[in-house]
Amino acid sequence: MTKKAQLLVLLQRPEGATLAQLMASTEWLAHSTRAALTRLRQAGHLIIRSTSQHGESTYRIATEASRSSRAHG
Structure with a gap:
C-alpha cells in the first residue's frame, strides 16, 4: 500500500x-505529513480539522x- 493510500485510509475513518x-x-x-495533507486538499479532498479538548x-x-451541510449551512 502506498503512503498516500495509508493516509486516505486513516483519514476516511469516522x-x-x-x-x-x-x-x-x-x-x-x-x-x-502536513504537506501531504495540502496535496490531498489540492487534489479535491475536503479535509476537516477539529481540535480535541486536550488541544x-x-x-x-x-x-x-458533511460536504452538503457545509455547502448549504
Whole structure:
C-alpha cells in the first residue's frame, strides 16, 4: 500500500486521525505529513480539522453528508 493510500485510509475513518497517527503510519516528519495533507486538499479532498479538548488536532476526510451541510449551512 502506498503512503498516500495509508493516509486516505486513516483519514476516511469516522474518527479521523491525529498528526501523530499519520506520521507513525507513513514514517514521515510533521512537515512532510502536513504537506501531504495540502496535496490531498489540492487534489479535491475536503479535509476537516477539529481540535480535541486536550488541544490535539484530528484530521478527517469529509463525507458526502458533511460536504452538503457545509455547502448549504
